[in-house]
Structures are given as C-alpha cells and as structure tokens.
Amino acid sequence: MTVLVTGATGNAGGAVVRALAAAGVPGKALVRGKAELLAGIEPVYGDLGRPDTFVEALDGISAIFLLSGYERVEELLANAVKAGVERVVLLSSSSVDSEQTSNAIAQYHLAAENAVDASGLDWTFLRPNSFMSNTLRWLDQLRLGNVVRVQFPDIPVATIHPDDVADVALHAMTGNGHSRTVYRLTGPVALKPSEQVEILGQALGRPLRAHELSRAESHEQLFASMPAPYAEAIERFFGDGIIDETAVNDTVETITGHPARTLQDWTRTNTNLFS
Numbered sequence: 001m002t003v004l005v006t007g008a009t010g011n012a013g014g015a016v017v018r019a020l021a022a023a024g025v026p027g028k029a030l031v032r033g034k035a036e037l038l039a040g041i042e043p044v045y046g047d048l049g050r051p052d053t054f055v056e057a058l059d060g061i062s063a064i065f066l067l068s069g070y071e072r073v074e075e076l077l078a079n080a081v082k083a084g085v086e087r088v089v090l091l092s093s094s095s096v097d098s099e100q101t102s103n104a105i106a107q108y109h110l111a112a113e114n115a116v117d118a119s120g121l122d123w124t125f126l127r128p129n130s131f132m133s134n135t136l137r138w139l140d141q142l143r144l145g146n147v148v149r150v151q152f153p154d155i156p157v158a159t160i161h162p163d164d165v166a167d168v169a170l171h172a173m174t175g176n177g178h179s180r181t182v183y184r185l186t187g188p189v190a191l192k193p194s195e196q197v198e199i200l201g202q203a204l205g206r207p208l209r210a211h212e213l214s215r216a217e218s219h220e221q222l223f224a225s226m227p228a229p230y231a232e233a234i235e236r237f238f239g240d241g242i243i244d245e246t247a248v249n250d251t252v253e254t255i256t257g258h259p260a261r262t263l264q265d266w267t268r269t270n271t272n273l274f275s
C-alpha cells in the first residue's frame with residue numbers, strides 16, 4: 001500500500017502527510033514547487049490542473065487522497081486507473097449535502113464526486129465542515145490589533161481540525177469497510193465566531209474581541225475578498241442557511257477511535273502561525 005497525497009503543502013493534505021508518516025504508511029506527497037521531504041514523505045512534482053505532469057508519480061500507488069475542484073479530474077482518474085490505483089479518498093465538503101447544484105462551491109465538489117464515481121475506482125467521499133485552520137483568515141486583522149471583524153456572527157459552526165480529516169482519510173485509505181461510503185465530518189462543538197475569537201485569544205495570550213458584522217457588511221467583506229461566485233456561495237451557506245454546519249456528529253470518533261479535536265487543540269498547536 002502506497003498513498004499519493006495531493007494538496008500536501010496545505011492544511012488538509014499536510015495533515016494527511018503527517019498522519020501517514022506517523023502511522024508508517026508508505027506515501028508520496030504531490031507538490032507544485034521544490035520541496036524537501038515532507039514529514040519524511042517523498043515529494044513528487046505534479047500540477048492537478050495538468051494531470052500529464054504526474055503520470056510517473058502514479059506508478060506503484062494504490063490509493064490517492066484527492067482534492068476537489070480541478071477541471072481535468074477525469075483525465076487524472078483515467079491515468080490512475082491505468083497505473084493500477086485501487087481507491088480514491090476524495091476531500092469533498094459539507095456543501096454537497098445542500099444539494100444546491102447552482103452553488104459554485106457545492107457544484108465543484110459534486111462534479112469531483114461524480115467523476116470519481118464514474119471512474120470505476122473504489123472511493124470514499126469525505127464531506128467535512130469548515131476547517132479550524134480557516135481561523136488563519138483573521139491573520140491580517142490580528143496584525144493590526146485585537147479586534148476581529150467576524151462575518152455571520154449569529155451562526156455557530158462545528159469547525160473540524162484538519163488532523164481529524166486526515167485521520168479519517170488514513171483509515172479510509174488503509175482500512176476496510178469504507179468502500180463507496182460518504183462521511184459527513186464535524187468538529188466536537190458548534191461555536192459562534194465570537195467564541196472562536198475568544199479561544200484564539202486565550203491561546204495567543206491576547207485580549208481579542210469580536211466585532212460582529214451586519215449581513216450587509218459581511219456581504220461587502222466577502223465579495224471584496226474572493227471571486228463573486230464563491231462569495232455568493234458562502235453567503236448562501238451561512239447567510240441563508242443552506243448548509244448545516246451547526247449540528248455535531250460522532251463520525252470522527254466512530255472511525256478513528258478518538259474524540260474529535262477541539263479548537264483549543266488547534267489554536268494551542270498553531271500559535272506560531274499568528275506571530
């Protein structure tokens with residue numbers, strides 16, 4: 001069993017790389033730039049937008065941890081089939097549950113799920129809530145002071161630790177009983193943005209305070225920070241409530257045998273990212 005991890009320099013893929021290394025599972029980490037060993041895992045070059053760039057890297061691979069959202073995914077999957085890959089664990093998202101096919105984010109995750117299903121490869125789809133690492137979106141504001149302007153302040157979200165996504169992915173890639181299964185993954189507790197800010201402040205030892213944006217201000221900030229279809233998608237998720245990231249389930253614990261990690265866990269181990 002050798003695993004290819006895509007998105008290996010990112011929050012989720014990076015956590016999968018570390019989980020593989022800790023478990024002693026052989027793997028390769030797909031990277032776009034030059035890289036040293038990642039947590040002891042060999043980097044291999046590849047661009048998900050150009051599947052021809054990593055045909056050789058698929059040699060000897062039995063499972064892929066795959067990110068959604070790449071237009072030529074069918075080609076990539078056909079290469080994987082040719083190379084003898086057996087299963088794909090796809091990082092999809094909670095947005096697919098909304099069944100909103102006109103929503104730009106739900107749409108690209110659903111397209112990836114459909115492509116993987118059509119490929120004939122065995123699969124597991126992970127549909128996690130928002131990641132705890134999204135806390136990093138407040139970084140620029142934190143450099144300016146202790147006030148964090150938060151969008152959709154009344155909506156509690158059970159954000160998930162990337163390490164928990166990774167642990168579930170590892171089980172799905174290396175264990176039995178996860179074939180053609182969809183896992184909705186949540187964190188352990190739903191927290192409003194102001195509560196998340198408070199937890200971050202405790203970890204950083206700073207008196208952080210949330211400034212709650214109105215719906216109109218949230219709209220303005222969102223559309224200024226990303227392309228309109230994605231801003232609109234997020235506004236529909238949290239502003240209009242078309243996804244439920246407030247409910248908590250025990251899927252992480254059921255699969256991994258350990259409770260889902262808390263935001264306190266994430267902030268404690270990532271304070272260095274805020275300095």
Ligand SMILES: NC(=O)c1ccc[n+]([C@@H]2O[C@H](COP(=O)([O-])OP(=O)(O)OC[C@H]3O[C@@H](n4cnc5c(N)ncnc54)[C@H](OP(=O)(O)O)[C@@H]3O)[C@@H](O)[C@H]2O)c1
Nearest residue numbers: 007008009010011012013032047048049092093129130131
């Ligand atoms: N954030 C959330 O709340 C959330 C929730 C549910 C699902 N998701 C899904 O999870 C995915 C990963 O999230 P994340 O927070 O781990 O993202 P991230 O930290 O931004 O990492 C993205 C990773 O993808 C790599 N990448 C980007 N374009 C690539 C390409 N063309 N070819 C190869 N690699 C490429 C990046 O590599 P470089 O270092 O080269 O840029 C990086 O390793 C998201 O894209 C989303 O689909 C996210």
